[in-house]
Amino acid sequence: MDLSYGPHYEAFREEVRSFLARHGKDAPRGEGLRSEKVLAWQRLLIEHGYAARTIPKAYGGFGAAPDILESRIIAEEFAAARVSPGLGGQGISMLVPTLLEVGTEAQKTTFIPPTIRGEMLWCQGYSEPGAGSDLAALRTSAVVDGDDFVVNGQKIWTSTAHLADWIFCLVRTEPEAPKHQGISFLLFPMSTLGIEVRPLVDMTGVANFNEVFFTDVHVPRGQIVGQRGEGWKVANTILGHERGSLGDPNATMARFNALLELMRRETVDGQRLIDNPLFRDRLAALQSRVLAMRLHDMRLLSNKVNDARAPLANLITKLQGTELRHELEGFAIDVLGELGLAYGDNPDKQDGGSWQTSYMYFLGLIIGGGTSQIQKNIISERGLGMPREPKLAK
Amino acid sequence: MRFGLSEDQTLLDATVRRLLADQAPLNAVRAYADGSDDHALWATLCELGLGGLLVPEDAGGLGLGVLDAAVIAEALGYHVTPAPFLGTAVLFPRALAAAGLSEDPTWQARLGAVLDGSLRVGVAFPQAGGQRSRDSVTASGESVSGTVTLALDDVANAYLVASGDGALWWVEASASGCAREAFETVDRSRRCCRLTLTDCSATLLSRDLGVLAELRAVAWVILAADSLGAGRAMLDKAVAYAGEREQFNRPIATFQAVKHMCAEMAAELEPCTALVWYAAHCQDHIRDEALTTAGHAKALLGDVGQFVAKTATEVHGGMGFTDLVGLHYWFKRIGFNRQAFGNPQRIRAELADLQGW
Structure with a gap:
């Protein structure tokens, strides 16, 4: 067990931090995808290698060699500073890697540069x-x-x-x-x-x-x-990427902390929500699971860095991550009681109404990107080696 | 960066598992459950170095840490192996280290006797799972009195005993005033006893409450790892059984209802691996998080273990319920691990307090 990233990476982390200290104020906050502020920020990030980092220079990227820990550090530092990490979306996250794998030279030069700059959505x-x-x-x-x-x-x-x-x-x-x-x-x-x-x-x-x-x-x-x-083959060159990215354990940890804060702040019958022993037990049980998923994510990162194989470990992330997040959001509604119902423009809603919204949104993510039931088929077949269901005769 | 086992740990794990598969098959567990002892098996495991896993190198041991012990515990759980591992190989050397006695010649000699299995150390912490009125140990001078309902290891040579004030004592089983009788539990892969102490001479190890807390945390990690191993074994058995068992002219493993049960077990167990490793690592290297991560590991494995024990049994259908298949040894071992040293609800209440909620 060695949890340090090492001196090279800590130096890299410092670089990212000093960039954020210098330029963080220029980052967009809620502007539209087409706004000049968003596009300028994306160009700046590419120039410094914090977006399109591993896209070759010939296609408008930064041209760095792929390095899992460097990418992770960039994500961690931008998240910690609450600064926009640049544009995502299906063009950048799915099409560009696909074109890099199987596109023609003309397709790469035509589509990749404007896509990564955010000019082509x-x-x-x-x-x-x-x-x-x-x-x-x-x-x-x-x-x-x-x-x-x-x-x-x-x-x-x-x-x-x-x-x-x-x-x-x-x-x-x-x-x-x-x-x-x-x-x-x-x-x-x-x-x-x-x-x-x-x-x-x-x-x-x-x-x-x-x-x-x-x-x-x-x-x-x-x-x-x-x-x-x-x-089908072209689409599947990168389809695996989408599943893993749903239900990010660090985002879930941040939500857990918000829930903890909510339960310390709100009172019912003169008692803080967190002093209710039943709520307290459920909150600690959620914490165990959130912690386990975050550590699981570190294990997966380590496997990638060290080229270690753990196929089962990779396959469970989407299922567990989205179900856990949905449960956490629902628990927040529970502890709020009737106040948990407040929605829309209701001034009494807590935390911007995010508990209800996320509770529903994560139900969408449980279904989207391969339903939980499809995930269980995949886990049992690819992870546990169980047979497929026989096809019905037509 | 490496989040996971080292090459040495992977090798140790593989060696122990090979030996257990060979020397401790289910019929050996059955024999123990029927009353034979585990001395020969423990001696064999000690030849591999398991007895001295955590004993400092200058006392002849391997000088390894809690993560190594967790790796072994997972393997023991996988094979539902009867062994005095937790008390003798883990908590005894940890207690001496925490009490600052590892260098003391008398204790070094005792550590030496652990290496070959000739000294077995049981555990009698009455308040580990919550103080009960019937369990109380009081100390007076150099002697202790009271009852410990559930003490680990019915044939230990000595016990680590916690008195009600949180002090830790060493009590020889042969001392006058130390009586033990069988305390039968549902888990027949480990034998426990009720310890009755009557003005029994005892040696003080430590009065520091932190020592007992630390030992309890280490026990949590080891029990969690044991359940992780037992849970994995149950999952493996369920998958294998589903592949063989045919109904409606096809293996039941082709039915989604059965596949999903197996997938759910795998999905619940997999993150537990990372949690158990990390909690074990914290015991030696990240002191600030040692207690909380150990608590989370114990509580989560209590719940996940229970889920897996039930689900894997169901995958086996009626056969899962029989003694013939013997799946119940794993079911009961997981049940024991859930209750011993604090059940999930109790530990979560402590976790909440610890974090100042």
Whole structure:
């Protein structure tokens, strides 16, 4: 057990801290994605290597060699300073790494630089009404017509579709092929004729998602990533990244501390919430689990750094992380009693109403990105080596 | 940076597990449960160095730490091995170190006798799981009197005894005024006794309340690690059984209901590994967090252990309920670990107080 990052990394941490001390005041706080403040901050971060750190210089990145601990230190320090760590989103987190793996040179030079600078926003067209957990059953079709694919169909759960400039989209190009082999990965502008975006209001009252309809949308044949029929493989080059990032244990620890603060502050019947022995027991039980997940995360980080394999350990993170967070948010509502119901513009709501909002939002995350039940299939099959369910005869 | 076991620890773990698989199969556990003793097995484990794991090197031991001990405890739990590990190999050397007696020649000689298994040390902390009116040990001069309902190890040569004022005593089992009778528990992989002390001569180890608190924290970590190992064994057995057992013309492992039970056990156990390792590490290296992390490990493994014990038994269906399969040895060991030295609710109440909530 060696918990120190070592002198090289502590020096690096100091560099990050001095950058934050010098420039932190210029960071955006709540400005829109298109604002000059956000774009300028993103450019500054790339210039210093705190965003697009490992993207090659040729594609507009900083060009550093990948280093897990350096990336971790940047994330830790920006979080500690409560300074925006730059832009994320599906273009930067999913498309760019995919293009780096399997894109053509022209695709890399065209799409990566504006994407990492935040000038080109993307949405992800994967899920469909009939293709959720069974994503490979997707039916949006792309038929060749001269130099174009012609796309028809519907996507759903498309976050930021109403803001995006472009979409990366899974479509069926080979309807006769087995379902995993008939899919292609296309890129096209959201301004293309025949695209309609309809907002989908979720239970928190916000339209985070959209439905996207395609009617005879023409996409030049060159705007495909990988070969025809290889779209499933292309999408899966990086799909694993998404799961691990949901339910961040450090964010959960921060919420636990906010909950602790809430329970010390609020009183019922003249007694602090935290003095109620039942609440106290549940809070300490939550703390055990939050601590275990944070330490589990350190173990995973260490495994990455030391190239140690622990497949089971990686697979449980999404399931446990999102369920734990949901439980924690729900417990805060419980301890608040009737006050926990306050919502919307109600001036009596606690902590900005975040307990109710997050309680619902994390239910969304339990379902999204592979439901808890799908996670359990994955854990049992890939982690424990249990057999798949036999397919039903058609 | 390395969050996890060193190469030496991994090697030690593999060696002990090989030996246990070979020398301590379930029928050996059954024999112990039916009344035979564990002396030969403990002697064999001592040949590997387990007795002297935490004994300082200048007293002939390996001079290792609580994380190493937790690794062993996990292996012992995995095999539900009867062994006087916690009292003899862990708490005794820790007690001497905490009391500043490790260098003392008399105690060094006793540490030497632990190495080959000839000295076994039991544990009698009546207040470890909460002070009961029937349990009280009072000290007067160099003698102690009172009852300890549950003391670990019914054949120990001596006991670490905590008196009601938090002082720690050494009591020889052969001393006049020391009587013990069997205290049967549900866990038959370990034997306990009721200790009745009547003006029994005792040697004071420490009056420092911190010493008892430290020993209790170390015991929490070891019991948590034992449950982690036992829980993993139950999960492994459930997965193996589900792969073999066929119903409706297919292995029950192909049913999602069964797979999800196994996935839930794995998902609950996996973060416990990190917590147990860290809590063990803290005992030697991060004193500020030693007590709280040990408490969290003990409390969480109490709950997760209970969940796994129930779920793995259910995966085995009716066979899980039988003595034939013997799964109940793990079920009961986990149950023992949950209650001994403080149940989860009690420990969480302490954790809340400790943190000034």
